[in-house]
Amino acid sequence: MATVKLENVTKSFGELQIIKGVDLEINDNEFVVFVGPSGCGKSTLLRLIAGLEDITSGDLSIDGSVVNDLPPSERGIAMVFQSYALYPHMTVYENMAFGLKLAKESRESIEGKVREAARILQLEHLLDRKPKEMSGGQRQRVAIGRAIVRNPKVFLFDEPLSNLDAALRVQMRIEIAKLHHDLDATMVYVTHDQVEAMTLADKIVVLHGGIVEQVGSPLELYHHPRNLFVAGFIGSPKMNFIATKVTAVDDAGVSVTLPGGETIKVPVNGENVQPGDKVTYGVRPEHMIETGDADAHIDGEVFVVERLGGDTYAYVRAEGTEMITVQTSGDSHVGVGDKLHIGVSAATSHLFVADGDALPLLARNPMADARKGGMLSDAPGPKAEPH
Amino acid sequence: MSRNARRLLLRIAFYVLVIFIVIYTVFPFYWAINSSLKAGTDLFSAAFLPPSPAWTNYVSVFEDQPFALNILNSVYVSGVTVIISLFLAVTAAYALGRIKFSGRGVLLLVVLSVSMFPQIAVLSGLYEVMRWLGLIQRLESLIISYVIFTLPFTVWILTTFMRELPKELEEAAIVDGASPWQTISRVFLPLLGPALATTGLLAFIAAWNEFLFALTFVGNNNETQTIPVAIANFSGASEFELPWGGIMAASVIVTVPLIVLVLIFQRMIVSGLTAGAVKG
Numbered sequence: 001m002a003t004v005k006l007e008n009v010t011k012s013f014g015e016l017q018i019i020k021g022v023d024l025e026i027n028d029n030e031f032v033v034f035v036g037p038s039g040c041g042k043s044t045l046l047r048l049i050a051g052l053e054d055i056t057s058g059d060l061s062i063d064g065s066v067v068n069d070l071p072p073s074e075r076g077i078a079m080v081f082q083s084y085a086l087y088p089h090m091t092v093y094e095n096m097a098f099g100l101k102l103a104k105e106s107r108e109s110i111e112g113k114v115r116e117a118a119r120i121l122q123l124e125h126l127l128d129r130k131p132k133e134m135s136g137g138q139r140q141r142v143a144i145g146r147a148i149v150r151n152p153k154v155f156l157f158d159e160p161l162s163n164l165d166a167a168l169r170v171q172m173r174i175e176i177a178k179l180h181h182d183l184d185a186t187m188v189y190v191t192h193d194q195v196e197a198m199t200l201a202d203k204i205v206v207l208h209g210g211i212v213e214q215v216g217s218p219l220e221l222y223h224h225p226r227n228l229f230v231a232g233f234i235g236s237p238k239m240n241f242i243a244t245k246v247t248a249v250d251d252a253g254v255s256v257t258l259p260g261g262e263t264i265k266v267p268v269n270g271e272n273v274q275p276g277d278k279v280t281y282g283v284r285p286e287h288m289i290e291t292g293d294a295d296a297h298i299d300g301e302v303f304v305v306e307r308l309g310g311d312t313y314a315y316v317r318a319e320g321t322e323m324i325t326v327q328t329s330g331d332s333h334v335g336v337g338d339k340l341h342i343g344v345s346a347a348t349s350h351l352f353v354a355d356g357d358a359l360p361l362l363a364r365n366p367m368a369d370a371r372k373g374g375m376l377s378d379a380p381g382p383k384a385e386p387h
Numbered sequence: 388m389s390r391n392a393r394r395l396l397l398r399i400a401f402y403v404l405v406i407f408i409v410i411y412t413v414f415p416f417y418w419a420i421n422s423s424l425k426a427g428t429d430l431f432s433a434a435f436l437p438p439s440p441a442w443t444n445y446v447s448v449f450e451d452q453p454f455a456l457n458i459l460n461s462v463y464v465s466g467v468t469v470i471i472s473l474f475l476a477v478t479a480a481y482a483l484g485r486i487k488f489s490g491r492g493v494l495l496l497v498v499l500s501v502s503m504f505p506q507i508a509v510l511s512g513l514y515e516v517m518r519w520l521g522l523i524q525r526l527e528s529l530i531i532s533y534v535i536f537t538l539p540f541t542v543w544i545l546t547t548f549m550r551e552l553p554k555e556l557e558e559a560a561i562v563d564g565a566s567p568w569q570t571i572s573r574v575f576l577p578l579l580g581p582a583l584a585t586t587g588l589l590a591f592i593a594a595w596n597e598f599l600f601a602l603t604f605v606g607n608n609n610e611t612q613t614i615p616v617a618i619a620n621f622s623g624a625s626e627f628e629l630p631w632g633g634i635m636a637a638s639v640i641v642t643v644p645l646i647v648l649v650l651i652f653q654r655m656i657v658s659g660l661t662a663g664a665v666k667g
């Protein structure tokens with residue numbers, strides 16, 4: 001399998017620069033996920049790797065050799081499109097065999113590869129169908145099968161699951177994770193979906209306006225976001241941000257005031273801040289404690305409550321803030337109009353300076369380097385979808 | 388008036404209109420068949436059914452002139468015109484519909500405006516060209532000129548269809564290693580079937596019925612004439628007799644293949660051929 005390396009890659013459409021200098025290393029067998037807001041250039045970056053767009057400047061290497069000028073078919077990649085892009089006039093078998101036929105492989109070799117891919121994807125009974133006679137999930141599997149038979153060095157996926165309904169999406173997500181496990185392939189995956197990104201990725205690349213904001217393991221981004229943008233983008237519901245001022249700095253951390261007047265000392269490196277500096281205090285909804293012990297408290301009034309069954313979200317107005325989201329248990333009796341004394345703990349707090357950069361946490365969160373979620377080699381694949 | 392009564396009245400008016408339109412369009416053809424089956428003096432009666440139907444007109448068409456040869460000429464000219472025109476149009480439409488280059492819009496407009504020249508305007512120039520090529524009295528002169536005047540609309544129609552094919556389909560083919568020609572021939576052409584049938588048919592009909600060029604380039608010789616010229620040159624028993632029966636019979640003979648073609652290809656002209664390509 002293969003590595004992918006981007007060095008200062010840019011892409012302009014006419015005058016407009018869309019990708020503004022991306023450096024990225026993708027290791028062998030790695031599952032890399034691109035996330036970012038709509039229009040930030042995720043698809044464009046993927047298409048640059050695929051060779052469907054020309055690189056304006058910079059170098060792209062696959063497996064150690066520069067491939068800037070190679071056509072897609074010679075880069076050793078396979079791409080799965082959001083819209084599947086199956087050839088409508090061909091059967092499933094012909095769809096998967098098309099590339100191999102063009103490469104003039106022998107009939108037996110084609111047959112073997114297609115049957116093997118069909119077996120992996122549980123498509124054996126559908127080989128004679130046309131795309132229009134299949135469900136969305138089945139079509140997506142055929143599109144993946146078309147990629148598998150090419151035995152590519154790198155798989156590229158552009159939002160492959162976004163046309164499927166929620167249940168099917170979960171199933172296909174597990175299937176893709178299993179595929180990655182079984183094929184030991186390098187995969188690059190674009191998605192909008194937080195859960196897909198967090199569960200599938202070895203490494204998440206957060207893109208914003210054509211630049212890379214941060215690269216890291218899912219939990220590294222979750223616990224150690226490098227700036228306000230990443231902190232706000234990773235995690236759902238979004239991290240709470242409260243504008244405040246530094247009151248004291250010492251070796252053990254930086255102290256700031258919270259709405260209501262209490263002070264909290266966040267264990268971050270405060271070398272570059274002084275008392276009086278404006279900073280943003282951040283804490284995730286799931287790290288706020290509705291009641292009980294904590295390092296400090298924020299007082300506020302609940303104005304909306306959403307009950308999801310397992311969890312309850314309370315939206316709170318506190319002095320000097322617009323809205324604070326508090327995630328609490330499904331059993332919580334919190335109601336609209338309640339006054340809350342919300343606890344926050346120093347260990348799960350973040351501070352960001354005026355230009356948005358995070359102050360580095362003094363202690364690395366132990367989960368940031370935890371092993372990625374995974375599966376047993378003989379984990380059962382999801383059942384073939386009924387049809 | 389109640390709503391139901393008004394609806395009924397509207398419906399009746401609608402069908403009256405439909406019947407009127409059908410009669411208006413079908414009547415000339417019906418009259419041609421009617422006349423072609425009348426022999427001798429029956430031709431001058433206005434009967435709506437031939438008093439004594441006879442095939443004599445049909446027989447005489449083939450016996451008195453080389454009409455079979457004329458039909459073959461027309462089939463050859465129209466068929467080859469369609470093949471060349473579609474081949475050029477498909478490749479041009481691929482470039483115009485799917486490849487971005489500057490001046491594409493201008494080029495399309497030029498193609499369209501070329502088709503607006505009246506035939507007569509280019510006739511004398513084209514005649515010189517054909518003479519220079521040594522093609523006068525040869526059917527190839529017609530093929531060349533028909534390709535010239537069918538290309539604008541075949542290119543336009545196919546470009547429109549080509550544009551609507553999903554971009555991902557082409558990209559999937561590129562990733563699969565298809566060359567542009569393989570993408571056209573193995574992915575696009577099968578999907579363009581309905582469009583090809585439509586444009587091919589239009590080009591065929593245009594070439595089949597064309598008169599002016601045919602008269603000018605190959606009109607001097609009975610054996611090289613195409614159908615419209617041949618029919619116009621039918622002669623009767625005497626100089627003063629117009630062979631109406633024969634002309635009508637010949638017209639019916641050459642119209643039937645067109646109708647058959649349309650009926651065959653109508654089945655192909657179904658929408659939804661791209662169903663299942665993208666999304667679900």
Ligand SMILES: Nc1ncnc2c1ncn2[C@@H]1O[C@H](COP(=O)(O)OP(=O)(O)OP(=O)(O)O)[C@@H](O)[C@H]1O
Nearest residue numbers: 013018036037038039040041042043044045190192
């Ligand atoms: N062929 C093109 N010509 C001009 N601009 C383009 C082209 N392709 C993409 N862009 C622009 O580049 C920007 C990034 O597009 P891209 O498709 O990469 O976004 P994305 O991150 O994939 O968004 P989404 O999440 O909505 O799919 C957009 O502003 C888009 O308008």
Ligand SMILES: [Mg+2]
Nearest residue numbers: 042043044158
């Ligand atoms: Mg995209």
